[in-house]
Amino acid sequence: MEFNISQLNAPGLFLICGAIILAVMAVCVLFMVRAWRAGIAIGMDRKKLKRTITASATFTLIPSISILLGVIALSGTLGTPLPWLRLSVIGALHYEASVADIAARNIGMTGLNATEMTATAYTTIALLMTVGIIWGMVCMVLFGKRYCNRLQRPKESGKSGAGFGDLAMKAMFIGLISAYIGSYIGGFVSLPAHDYMPLIVMAVSACAMAVFLYFVEKKKISWLDNFSMAGSMLVSMAAAVVVGLIV
Amino acid sequence: MDMQQKNTYFDTYNNNTHRIGRICVILILLILLAAPFAMGLVVGAAPDLKAFAMGFMSIAVIYIPSCIVEFLIYTPMLGAGGSYLAFITGNLINMKIPCAVNAREMTGAKVGTPENEIISTLSIATSSLVTTLVIAVGVLLIIPLQPILSSPALQPAFNNVIAALFGAMAYRYFRGGMKIAALPLITMTLLCVLVPSVISSVSFLIIPSGAMAIGIAFLIHKNQQKKELK
Incomplete structure (x- = not known):
């Protein structure tokens, strides 16, 4: 069907x-x-x-x-x-x-x-x-329940234990993104279709994110950060439409 | 209410929060797990459990540790009621945590106090309700736009949603973490260029790539600890 x-x-x-x-x-x-x-x-x-x-x-x-x-x-x-x-x-x-x-x-x-x-x-x-x-x-x-109750007790030492957890989470996402970037480059270089669109979209999205973060961090427009992810995606998706219409 | 009564009242409130929270989470989990099968009845196809099992192996290695880390880090910030709600409604890092922290700072509540528990729960419940309403109104408004959204001219955009997502994420994560990113990025690129047959198995490439990144992050963390000790 x-x-x-x-x-x-x-x-x-x-x-x-x-x-x-x-x-x-x-x-x-x-x-x-x-x-x-x-x-x-x-x-x-x-x-x-x-x-x-x-x-x-x-x-x-x-x-x-x-x-x-x-x-x-x-x-x-x-x-x-x-x-x-x-x-x-x-x-x-x-x-x-x-x-x-x-x-x-x-x-x-x-x-x-x-x-x-x-x-x-x-x-x-x-x-x-x-x-x-x-x-x-x-x-x-x-x-x-057990974790919350434990947190209410006074700490025995100054160690939080969360130091590496935060870094590990970041590393996991870096690994995930690296695998995808590798596959896009491999797809463009080595596959017969030479699909360049994901690389263009990715580059535009990264540039859009850079612009968003410039305004958030340098110009202190912090509310703009709420839109940075979705905004970068929409800008790069619009770029894909434009490239699709031109090529 | 004196301090003794206040503590007794709050202990009872907390115990009930855990009881109600667990019941609600279990019920929501059950209906969420049933939903794909109910959707299958509407679209006329059940989930492919073999493909599901394969996919689960790929995502489990990334997302189960990620969920556990989120549980360990964010529960102390949010308190019991706030945590149950936040894990049900999601969008923790981009919305619930900043919202609860903002409310706490505004009211001057200290972490671990009954006031923080109340403020955090009220804040996350409000945030969840507002988000749900905004999205629901937005969804009603985009229904008439569906024919436009599915037009062939827009397909290049929707066929590259993932590239759009990872482009933005790559900039955010890589700029402060190139030491972690360099090796997995180079390795994965070389692998995909030299052995193109692995490109279709990118969901499996995530496993060695993620393991490499975590290994490097661990070494960096250890080095930082050593430097701090010196």
Whole structure:
């Protein structure tokens, strides 16, 4: 059966994703109400609690738009409902896109792209995106209480233990990116198609990020950082369209 | 409420937070895991479990340690309630952590205190609700744009989402970490140029590449510790 990318925007998919997002919102409301009541009960100032809510809402508004841009960026390959779910629950743009690509390659596609998408690829990608990122939640269920209680005890030594963890996380992503850059260069140099588009897109995206970071760090426009990732992606994707139209 | 009563009340609140948090996380996990199969009913195909297993091996090596590190680092910052919510709703580094830290600084709450627990939970719950609403409104607005988004002229853009992502990430991560990046980058490039058949298995290349990067990072960390001791 011929697969059409528009099937990934079926009302049934919106319904499934919408129901899950509603359930997560209900959990947020539950925690919010409990925290508010507990705050009042232990004598915290109502004004302070209100200010926390107002400040957090305004603080979140602009970064939320950048996450929405991520949904738009992924919607061309995965439809709208799945990126909507993934970026509303657990997910983060850098994670979702890379895991979706790994899943696509394991199912026999050349990478995450709209032209090769099938129904099986779609559901496999959805499952892999979910299972790959649930481990923070699993850790909270298994060790959350013990870890939190331990943290409340006074420390026996000054060591935090988190020093290498931060560097290791950075190194893991560097390894991931290096493998992809190598594959793009190899694809351009050694494969018959000599596909240059990923290299152009990557270079434009890196340049766009450099411009964003220049304004964030040198000109101190810190709110712009919220848009740097999604903005760089959209600029480079626009470049791909322009190159595609010219060549 | 005196200090004794306050502590007793807060202990009960904390215990209930863990109980409710665990129940909510387990329920959300179950519906999230069921979702791809439910989606399969809509699109007419179940997930390919063999491809899933292969893909999982590739991502597990990167993302399970990453999730564990996030759990270890961010839980102390967010407190119990905040952590349960943050791990359910995601976007930790780019949104939840800065939002909670901002709220904490604004109210002057200290880490590990009941006030911090309350402020952090309120902040992350609010942030999650606002994000979800903004994305939901945005999604409603982009539905009419779907025919444009799927037009052939835009396909080069959507076929290169990953390159777009890694270009931006490469600049961010490499500029302060070229010592870590140099060896895996050169090795992976040479490997893909000289043995082009491995290009289609990039998800497996992540494993040696990631291992190399972590190994180098470990050596750098050890050297820094030695220098600090001197």
